[in-house]
Amino acid sequence: MKQVQQVAVKIWGACQRGYKAMARIDGRTKLGMIGWTLLAGFALVAGAVAQPAEPAIRPPAAAAPLDDGQWTMPAKNYASTRYSELAEITEDNVKTLQVAFTFSTGVNKGQEAAPLVVGDTIYIVTPFPNILYALDLARPGAPMKWKFEPNPEPAAQGxxxxDVVNRGAAFSNGRIYFNTLDGHTIAVDAATGKPVWNTHIGNINIGETITMAPLIVKGKVLVGNSGGEMGVRGWIKALDAGDGHVMWTAYSTGPDAEVLIGPDFTPHYDMDKGKDLGVTSWPPDAWKIGGGNVWGWISYDPDLDLIFHGTGNPGPWNPDLRPGDNKWTSGIFARDPDTGNAKWFYQWTPHDLHDYDGINEQVLLDMTWQGKPRKVLVRPERNGYVYLLDRTTGEVLSAVPFGPVNSSKGVDLKTGRLIVNPEKETSTGKVVRNICPTASGLKDWQPSAFSPKTGLLYIPHNNLCMDEEGVEVNYIAGTPYVGMNVRMIAGPGGHRGAFTAWDVAAAKPAWILKENFPVWSGAVVTAGNVVFYGTMEGWFKAVSATTGKLLWQFKTSSGIIGQPITYRGPDGHQYVAILSGVGGWAGAIVSGDLDPRDATAALGFANVMKDLKDVTTPGGTLYVFRLP
Amino acid sequence: MNRCLPLLLFAMLAIAGCQREERDTRPQSALGSGKQPTPVTVLTPGGERPSPSDNKAAAFEANAFHLSQGKRLFNWFNCSGCHANGGGGMGPALMDKKWIYGGAIESIHATIRDGRPNGMPSFRDRVPDDQIWELAAFVRSLSGNVPSSAAPGRDDDMMVHPSENRLPNAATLGKSP
Amino acid sequence: MRRIWVMCGAASILPLAGCSGWQSALDPKGPAAGELAWLIWFFTALCTLVWLLVMIALIMTLIRRARPIGDPLVLDATSERHKTRIVFAALGATAVILIGLTLLSFFANRTLAVIGSDAALTIRVTGHQWWWEVRYENSQPNRILTTANEIHIPAGEPVRFILTSTDVIHSFWVPNLAGKLDLIPGHENVLDLKADKPGVYRGQCAEFCGAQHANMSTFVIAEPRPIFDAWLNDQLRPAAPPASPEAKAGHDLFLKRPCVMCHKIGGTMAGGSVAPDLTHVASRQTLAAGTLTMSRGNLAAWIADPQGIKPGAYMPVVDLNGDELNAIVAYLEGLR
Amino acid sequence: MRSDLSRLVFGTSAIVVLAILAALTWWLQRTDRVIREANNATGGIATRAISIMMANGCAGCHTITGVPGAHGLVGPRLDATLATKVYVGGVLSNNPENLIRWIRVAREINPHTAMPSTGISEQEARDIAAYLYALR
Structure with a gap:
């Protein structure tokens, strides 16, 4: 159908040009032309009508099954589309959206979690102290069913x-799985709120914490650690969903045996081939404290039977202490979920200079690329590029910046290497000004959403630049290991955030919304053609998925950095939920009550958020909306 | 004689300049242990009690040498990793007027030495006691309450903020970047 | 009278005996230092010659009987021409000598600049108060070696030094091998040198950098290539595990006490980088940047009271009892 | 008058010089005797001791008369009073053999002492003991 449409477009264009010369042409030809024009016009209309029925780009069916109205994992499905097929709320009626109920979590720290909805219950996990609440949606006002307090070690906050965030829980097979800040993974019975198992996998005394949302794949709970700023060696573990024992551990640095690189490992680029690169691409011992933490998002493709996860920045930030490519940090692994064995790897940012963690979400899509059907993975990356990767091989199909980028000059598609801008290289004692994007990336963890209806990827992101100065750094286990003075400033244009709709097929933005503050919340898009996201001032916004036009907004009690979800309630109607409560790295100035006089506070983020304290205060409230 | 007097005075003044401050880089056990317990709260049943006094605190509190050593150690021991250059991050801000566990140098010393339950690690045995006093003195100076003659110098590198004793008041700071 | 002259001459030569040895610019052991030594001697000789000529001319003028002065307003053309010629000749000679010396030093600089252009080894020296951090660069990152205060180089090969600092300005000066060059925070200076023969050459910080500037020295040890390679490989090993129960106790104490806050020992949790790397500390010949020779007693003395040995140094006095002190010494002594 | 004065000056000078010479002779003889006695008592050679003490860290912890740079405050001061002390290291009675043992293997005698067993040779320890006893 698409080919027909393309031909039609060509003919239409030819006819349009032809009309101009019409006056000099005889009647018969004119008649023929009009006939062709009509035919082409008809074909165009037919194509447009047929498109939704046969979308050109869509997630693999196995990874994104038909929508049942529930929301059982933060990314909605294994393909991480954050797309709901619910269409009760539409572009037309969204303006009447109103609050159905609210719920205070009682924790005034950054609320980055996505609520879960399973059956008649909504589950929310708070930041430290990581309380898990179950609210009964079947009763008016959604009263509390139960709450589970894991009582994590308070010292973990240090x-x-x-900030002491948590990015959500996951549901599988009658249990809720979530992580606590002090390094426990806990399974809780979804019906009763009683803990089933509790496995201690992180050691706070070396700086290890866990903030990520787990992903449950084939009876395994996949969890990674945080601590890239503390010299913690990154890993991802698979825990048995039944009893919680660790089935495999894959480190992000070190010898191949510990990274789970075996004979199956077939990276696409030469730079990732070699023995024990996780050791040889580091100075002696540096890999043991080299970061590469897995604290972001994991996707899973059941057809290929591969999980995809990113690895965080190498530590410390000061690159002088770690010459080399610093494998396998700031990259992406494809692994076999049963054994953890790596299939391929691609490094977004070899020898990272600016804290470009590679942990963002990857949306799994099937599409035609340059005439060939491809299984791809779309990834708006922290270093500023939207990557299109072949997810069977790890080959980069395209990498296009989605905002102002001057720290690099593009990606060499032949070698796969990021072309670093030598003017923005940092080192000890050197002040480098105006590096874009910042350490927080053009886009940080805040997940984007993809709508197969529009073919657009909705990217909430930052528009920031920074000054950096490498300083002497000292490794002391359990203390920060950064070695960089950072001061962030607003990016070109003066607005600090943006919400970009990215045309995946054309690899260019369809529309961009400017936001005063970084858009630190996730996004969700529905079949009703509405995109929801929140701002750090506290506005919860609904915009048109096709044009980006603001359709509705609601001011919540605090800044929003959470992940919106939408679900079908027990009454059969569509609801939208969001946690409001400012914090996270961007909002630490408010949630941590930092002093704006110090430009380097919060690793430099406080400098660009000085006025946030005048706009919002800490909070922690769940808002749920419905049509009247 | 009249002409000689100022000369004599000047000479005496010049000789006074030879007086050099003793830098006690070795622990001075004679100065008291500095281990008097300092309560975190001001509330005590039984009415007012005398405030704690400690020779050791006085020797460190407004001493330029110790303050500058404290500033160096603040970076060396990664205090700056959590508290930035006073503005905070993973840990609370230190340059404001808010003291969660008390702003007396004894309290700060106790915080560094023994840690606090909500994330402050204990540096007991990891940092010699005199260095903890130096750190505590520097941390106290961050909020601009030591004599300007003793406060350590500005960070010259990225000029993240002026020297600790010349910080503008938070209220007068520009609102929007 | 004659004897006095002889004695004076002998006495004046005596200080020159100090010119040889392991820290002397006048005893060059490499092309860079040789070039400079030659310049020093040539400049000194030429200047001495000029000075002597001037003195002779002066004395002659003073001794020569004064001619009767005529009318100062009447110029004697011949005499004036003569005088002008002399002045211009002297001026010309001065110009020629100065230009010559300038050219000499210019060409010497050119020679210095190309000594290390094909250097196979690059060593990064970072100045700290008051010690030297030494990093052997390598294109293979896991063969980068970090050590302190003692610099081994292969003899007979050019070596490139990259000099920088993290705190204040220091200056790297190994007089037998090269001229001095500053280590400046945030800036990299490049110094090339070559040691012609194996030997031990002492270097010293040559820019006042604080209280212990005088005790900030280094030793450059030039060795034949095979020995150097063996040394490098040896140093790349992780630290030796403690061999005795006492050393084991010392290892545990090292990680529990303030040592761990600043020092690194490869293969352990100690990863500090603001103080010298101790992974192979006992293999070095000196302690505390050349202040003490390496021995068990000196190790103990340095740990027990660094402020007594180097007052103002950043190594603090740590409260250790006798057992603890000896355990840590036993451990460090095993780090060869 | 003048010659009287000169005679007085000359005479005084001569007496002073003679006195100095006598004192010097006495002192040298005493030093010689003390060193000889110390050498005999310990079986060491006092004159070799200074470089041994500097190389092995004695100077780092002790203040030792006559040793350049030995201003240590960690251990006791080693000076002329050493020979008259009653105990060595607080445990052994003060005699040459005990002092030599203490210098070599202090920790075998008192396991809790901070003084390390220096690991020097017997002869070196004897040389040091000779030097220390000769300080009196």
Whole structure:
């Protein structure tokens, strides 16, 4: 159908040009032309009508099954589309959206979690102290069913970089799985709220915390650690969903045996081939404290039977202490979920200079690329590029910046290497000004959403630049290991955030919304053609998925950095939920009550958020909306 | 004689300049242990009690040498990793007027030495006691309450903020970047 | 009278005996230092010659009987021409000598600049108050070696030094091998040198950098290539595990006490980098940047009271009892 | 008058010089005797001791008369009073053999002492003991 449409477009264009010369042409030809024009016009209309029925780009069916109205994992499905097929709320009626109920979590720290909805219950996990609440949606006002308090070690707050957040829980097979800041993974019975198992996998005394949302794949709970700013060696573990024992551990640095690189490992680029690169691409011993933490998002493709996860920045930030490519940090692994064995790897940012963690979400899509059907993975990356990777091989199909980038000059598609801008290289004692994007990336963890209806990827992101100065750094286990003075400033244009709709097929933005503050919340898009996201001032916004036009907004009690979800309630109607409560790295100035006079506070983020304290205060409230 | 007097005075003044401050880089056990318990709260049943006094605190509190050593150690021991250059991050801000566990140098010393339950690690045995006093003195100076003659110098590198004793008041700071 | 002259001459030569030895610019052991030594001697000789000529001319003028002065307003053309010629000749000679010396030093600089252009080894020296951090660069990152205060180089090969600092300005000066060059925070200076023969050459910080500037020295040890390679490989090993129960106790104490806050010992949790790397500390010949020779007693003395040995140094006095002190010494002594 | 004065000056000078010479002779003889006695008592050679003490860290912890740079405050001061002390290291009675043992293997005698067993040779320890006893 698409080919027909393309031909039609060509003919239409030819006819349009032809009309101009019409006056000099005889009647018969004119008649023929009009006929062709009509035919082409008809074909165009037919194509447009047919498109939704046969979308050109869509997630693999196995990874994104038909929508049942529930929301059982933060990314909605294994393909991480954050797309709901619910269409009761539409572009037309969204303006009447109103609050159905609210719920205070009682924790005034950054609320980055996505609520879960399973059956008649909504589950929310708070930042430290990581309380898990179950609210009964079947009763008016959604009263509390139960709450589970894991009582994590308070000292863990002292080693949690960038606020004490939690990015959500996951549901599988009658249990809720979530992580606590002090390094426990806990399974809780979804019906009763009683803990089933509790496995201690992180050691706060070396700076290890866990903030990520787990992903449950084939009876395994996949969890990674945080601590890239503390010199913690990154890993991802698979825990048995039944009893919680660790089935495999894959480190992000070190010898191949510990990274789980075996004979199956077939990276696409030469730079990732070699023995024990996780050791040889580091100075002696540096890999043991080299970061590469897995604290972001994991996707899973059941057809290929591969999980995809990113690895965080190498530590310390000061690159002088770690010459080399610093494998396998700031990259992406494809692994076999049963054994953890790596299939391929691609490094977004070899020898990272600016804290470009590679942990963002990857949306799994099937599409035609340059005439060939491809299984791809779309990834708006912290270093500023939207990457399109072949997810079977790890080959980069395209990498296009989605905002102002001057720290690099593009990606060499032949070698796969990021072309670093030597003017923005940092080192000890050197002040480098105006590096874009910042350490927080053009886009940080805040997940984007993809709508197969529009073919657009909705990217909430930052528009920031920074000054950096490498300083002497000293490794002391359990204390920060950064070695960089950072001061962030607003990016070109003066607005600090943006919400970009990215045309995946054309690899260019469809529209961009400017936001005063970084858009630190996730996004969700629905079949009703509405995109929801929140701002750090506290506005919860609904915009048109096709044009980006603001359709509705609601001011919540605090800044929003959470992940919106939408679900079908027990009454059969569509609801939208969001946690409001400012914090995270961007909002630490408010949630941590930092002093704006110090430009380097919160690793430099406080400098660009000085006025946030005048706009919002800490909070922690769940808001749920519905049509009247 | 009249002409000689100022000369004599000047000479005496010049000789006074030879007086050099003793830098006690070795622990001075004679100065008291500095281990008097300092309560975190001001509330005590039984009415007012005398405030704690400690020779050791006085020797460190407004001493330029110790303050500058404290500033160096603040970076060396990664205090700056959590508290930035006073503005805070993973840990609370230190340059404001808010003291969660008390702002007396004894309290700060106790905080560094023994840690606090909500994330402050204990540096007991990891940092010699005199260095903890130096750190405590520097931390106290961050909020601009030591004599300007003793406060350590500005960070010259990225000029993240002026020297500790010349910080503008938070209220007068520009609102929007 | 004659004897006095002889004695004076002998006495004046005596200080020159100090010119040889392991820290002397006048005893060059490499092309860079040789070039400079030659310049020093040539400049000194030429200047001495000029000075002597001037003195002779002066004395002659003073001794020569004064001619009767005529009318100062009447110029004697011949005499004036003569005088002008002399002045211009002297001026010309001065110009030629100065230009010559300038050219000499210019060409010497050019020679210095190309000594290390094909250097196979690059060593990064970072100045700290008051010690030297030494990093052997390598294109293979896991063969980068970090050590302190003692610099081994292969003899007969050019070596490139990259000099920088993290605190204040220091200056790297190994007089037998090269001229001095500053270590400046945030800036990299490049110094090339070559040691012609194996030997031990002492270097010293040559820019006042604080209280212990005088005790900030280094030793450059030039060795034949095979020995150097063996040394490098040896140093790349992780630290030796403690061999005795006492050393084991010392290892545990090292990680529990303030040592761990600043020092690194490869293969352990100690990863500090603001103080010298101790992974192979006992293999070095000196302690505390050349202040003490390496021995068990000196190790103990340095740990027990660094402020007594180097007052103002950043190594603090740590409260250790006798057992603890000896355990740590036993451990460090095993780090060869 | 003048010659009287000169005679007085000359005479005084001569007496002073003679006195100095006598004192010097006495002192040298005493030193010689003391060193000889110390050498005999310990079986060491006092004159070799200074470089041994500097190389092995004695100077780092002790203040030792006559040793350049030995201003240590960690251990006791080693000076002329050493020979008259009653105990060595607080445990052994003060005699040459005990002092030599203490210098070599202090920790075998008192396991809790901070003084390390220096690991020097017997002869070196004897040389040091000779030097220390000769300080009196």
């Amino acid at each position: 080693v949690a970089c960038c």
